[in-house]
Amino acid sequence: xxxxxxxxxxxxxxxxxxxxxxxxxxxxxxxxxxxxxxxxxxxxxxxxxxxxxxxxxxxxxxxxxxxxxxxxxxxxxxxxxxxxxxxxxxxxxxxxxxxxxxxxxxxxxxxxxxxxxxxxxxxxxxxxxxxxxxxxxxxxxxxxxxxxxxxx
Numbered sequence: 001x002x003x004x005x006x007x008x009x010x011x012x013x014x015x016x017x018x019x020x021x022x023x024x025x026x027x028x029x030x031x032x033x034x035x036x037x038x039x040x041x042x043x044x045x046x047x048x049x050x051x052x053x054x055x056x057x058x059x060x061x062x063x064x065x066x067x068x069x070x071x072x073x074x075x076x077x078x079x080x081x082x083x084x085x086x087x088x089x090x091x092x093x094x095x096x097x098x099x100x101x102x103x104x105x106x107x108x109x110x111x112x113x114x115x116x117x118x119x120x121x122x123x124x125x126x127x128x129x130x131x132x133x134x135x136x137x138x139x140x141x142x143x144x145x146x147x148x149x150x151x152x
Contacts, residue, residue, distance in 0.1 A: 002028070002029045002030070005027070005029040005038070005069070005070060006027040006028075006029065008067075008069045009027045009038070009040060009060070010024060010027065012060075012063045012064075012067065013040070013056075013059070013060055013063070016056075016059050016063075017042060017056070020055075021044050021045070022042045022043070022044045022048070022052070022056060023042065023043050023044060024040070024041075024042060025041040025042060025043050025081045025085065025086070025088070025092075026039075026040075026041040026081065026086060026088060027039070027040055027041070028041075029070075029074075035073075035074070035075060036070075036072050036073065036074035036075070037074060037075050037077060038070065038074050038075070038076050038077070039077045039078075039079070040056070040057075040060060040076070040077070040078045040079075041078075041079060041080065041081040042056055042078060042079075042080070042081075043080060043081055043085070047080065048080050053078045053079055053080070054078075056078045057076060057078040060076060060078065061076055064076070083148065083150050084102075084147050084148050084149060084150060085147060085148045086145070086146070086147045087101065087146040087147055087148070090124075093119070093122045093127065093146070094122055096119050096122075096148060097119050097120070097121070097122050098118065098119065098120070099118070099119060099148060100116070100117065100118055100119075100148065100149040100150070100151050101115075101116070101117070101118070101119045101129060101146060101147065101148055101149055102114070102115070102116045102146070102147055102148075102149040103115045103116075103127060103129055103138060103143060103145070103146045104143075104144045104145045104146075105138060105142040105143060105144055106142055106143075106144045107142055109136060109137075109138050109139070109142055110136055112136070115129045115131060115136055115138060116129075116131065116149055117129045117130050117131035117132070117136075118130045120135060124140070125139065125140055126138055126139050126140055127140065127143065127146070
């Protein structure tokens with residue numbers, strides 16, 4: 001169900017978002033307790049503010065009311081992916097090259113399942129994360145989750 005709703009949201013919002021300089025980062029449709037939540041994460045060059053979120057929320061709400069693809073009652077939340085933005089699409093990894101990341105894997109790579117360091121290289125087959133003086137080549141198929149990491 002979640003993938004179907006994600007596809008619907010992408011289809012009905014992509015043109016509006018692109019025309020207005022926004023990027024669709026992620027869509028989640030989850031049940032928490034008795035409530036369903038449709039969370040749409042958007043971003044744009046220089047970041048988004050509350051007015052941007054409101055504008056996108058109004059558009060999505062209007063389009064969803066017209067098409068009514070979700071049968072359950074739900075709460076719509078539109079927000080920024082935050083400073084620790086998840087890396088999901090191939091272009092997310094390319095944009096993150098040279099930045100601090102946290103990558104977790106499904107199974108160990110060189111004895112580790114968590115890599116926090118600088119993303120120094122990205123290919124279709126692997127990511128290379130530099131931790132201190134050592135570089136780790138992580139096969140893409142072993143990546144469970146990846147996100148930007150804040151350095152304090």
